[in-house]
Amino acid sequence: AIAARAIGAREGVLYIRAEYPLAVQRIRAAIEICYERGLLGDLKLSIMEGAGAFVCGEETALLASIEGKRGMPSLRPPYPAEEGLWDKPTLINNVETYAAIPWIFRNEAGAYSSIGTAGSKGTKVFALTGKVNRGGLIEVPMGMTIRHIVEQIGGGIAGGAKFKAVQIGGPSGGCVPASLADTPIDYESLLSVGAMMGSGGMVVLDETDCMVDIARYFLEFTQAQxxxxxxxxxxxxxxxxxxxxxxxxxxxxxxxxxxxxxxxxxxxxxxxxxxxxxxxxxxxxxxxxxxxxxxxxxxxxxxxVCSALLSYTINDKCVGCGACKRVCPVDAIEGTRKEKHRIDQNKCIKCGQCYQTCKFSAITRA
Known part of the structure; x- marks a missing residue:
């Protein structure tokens, strides 16, 4: 409402992915409360539920989606501020940006500028996930280091494993190794190490993660989108x-x-x-x-992690309990009870079920 008043807009649209029904429900309820309390004046607010296309995070694709077209980006110029929704000048920002405005009004710009770094002011919301003890949504001041977030806020690596890297910026973000964990979280620093602020995703990785597979995993998503x-x-x-x-x-x-x-x-x-x-x-x-x-x-x-490069064999610790044989989905394990079993490598699909089931460390994975 403040942004609309500043530019003289009379209509606003909140674009929310349909996969987030709770968010849609809460925003709709909040809009109704604002109308009841007369906080919006003559501003008309509506909700557009996106169909789930990741590319609609790009501003021109988002505008096309709102207009009922396929969500595809367009060449710029003209920029949305010149010709946007329905060819009218349009202001586009994340809700996170708009949410900072009331705080700045209450506390003044100087207070906001005192938070963060010289080039990146204020705070940033991240979705902290991966191999940490405490994941969830966090809001941190710009300039806080990756190490502080992982070790202090996230509670360190789960299971006592070794911290390997953190993927920052959502599916298109880069992977920053643990050796650069003292990198501050700000726009310039993240770009300098090959990552970005992006959508605020922060996935912590440990030594059980294959970096080739991680790259493939995230690229598979963006390629599909x-x-x-x-x-x-x-x-x-x-x-x-x-x-x-x-x-x-x-x-x-x-x-x-x-x-x-x-x-x-x-x-x-x-x-x-x-x-x-x-x-x-x-x-x-x-x-x-x-x-x-x-x-x-x-x-x-x-x-x-990459199953095609793994092999499973049964070593001399085998007691012939048959647990591995029972869980094998392709009957690749042979042997009689109380005798050492063997794995038929021609049948084995390398699913790892036997390795996870064995209580005697009798399955060797290499």
Whole structure:
């Protein structure tokens, strides 16, 4: 309402993904309360429930979606501030940005500017998740270090495992290694280490995470969310995903070609989705290249995640209890009770059920 008054707007739209029904319900209730209390004046507020397209986080794609069109970005200029919704000047911001305005009004700009760093003022909300003891939504002042968030707010790595990296910025964010955990959380610092503020996602990773698989996982999402309008994003991300899938299966891959393709996609894509989709790949190639090389040259996944590179055998600790045999979904384990069993490698699908079930450490995973 404050922003609308500042620019003379009489209509506002809150764009919320339909997958968040509780958020829609609460915002709708809040709007009704504001009307009842006369807080909105002649401002008309409505809710547009998005169909779930990630690309609609891009402002021109979001506007197209509100207008009933397919959510696809458009070339700029003109910018939304000049020609936006229904070709009228439009102000677009995240709710997080608008939410800071009342606080600034109450406490004055100087108080807000005193929080954060020289180039990044105020606070930032993150969804802290992954291998930490305490996950959830957090709001921290700009400039707080990654280490402080992981160790103090998140309570450290769950299960006492070793802190390996943190993926920051949502699906398109980069992976920052534990060696750079003292990096402050601000726009400039995150960009300098290959990450970004993005949508505020913060996924903490430990030594049981394979960085090649992590890159593949996030790229798989962004590739599926590509609207298909520009070739670099539509085709480039698909080719890049194929290369990462090959890597996870131990197949040959030219890492220089993968890196070059990622850089071309960043440079040539039309919108932010394509320009940032390669971030998980480029950052893991930069900081964890040795894991990529192990997948190619040694057919090894040090985290034991890429099943195609694993093998399971039964060692001499086997007591013949038959527990592994009972859980095997493809009957790949042979042996009689109280005798050492064996795994038929031709049948084994490397699901790991036997490894997880054995209480005697008789299954060796390599």
């Amino acid at each position: 590509s609207c298909g309008k520009c070739t670099y994003c539509r085709v480039g991300t698909k080719r890049m995903l194929e290369m990462l899938t090959d890597l996870c299966e131990g197949k040959p891959c030219d890492l220089d070609a993968l890196e070059n393709l990622a850089k071309q996609i960043k440079a040539g894509s039309l919108c932010g989705l394509g320009k940032t989709a390669p971030n998980p790949v480029l950052s893991t190639l930069h900081y964890f290249r040795e894991e990529y090389e192990e997948h190619i040259h040694h057919k090894k996944c040090r985290a034991g």
